[in-house]
Amino acid sequence: MSVRLNSDAETVRVIKEGLKRTGGYCPCRLERSPETKCICSEFRSQINDPDFEGYCHCMLYFKSKD
Numbered sequence: 567m568s569v570r571l572n573s574d575a576e577t578v579r580v581i582k583e584g585l586k587r588t589g590g591y592c593p594c595r596l597e598r599s600p601e602t603k604c605i606c607s608e609f610r611s612q613i614n615d616p617d618f619e620g621y622c623h624c625m626l627y628f629k630s631k632d
Contacts, residue, residue, distance in 0.1 A: 567613075567616075567629065567630070567631060567632070568629070568630050568632060569613060569627055569628070569629050569630075570627070570628055570630070571626065571627060571628075572621065572625055572626055572627070572628055573628075577625055577626070578626060581593060581624050581625065581626040582626075584624075585604055585626075590603055590604055591603055591604065592604055592606050592623060592624050593624060594623055594624040595623070604624075604626070605622070605627065606622065606623060608622070608623055609622035609623065609627060609629075612629060613629055616631070617631075618631075619631045
């Protein structure tokens with residue numbers, strides 16, 4: 567299992583700008599809570615799921631099963 571940044575540099579740049587603008591909260595979500603602070607609780611759960619492979623909600627991170 568590994569977690570890495572999206573390989574699309576433009577996506578990473580845009581999401582990181584959004585994270586700066588929101589104080590570290592997922593820029594794709596309206597709610598500002600501990601659950602939406604990057605890395606969000608949804609993706610942390612997906613990281614712990616051995617069957618999950620894919621991107622986080624905002625597409626900043628990718629988890630592979632390798």
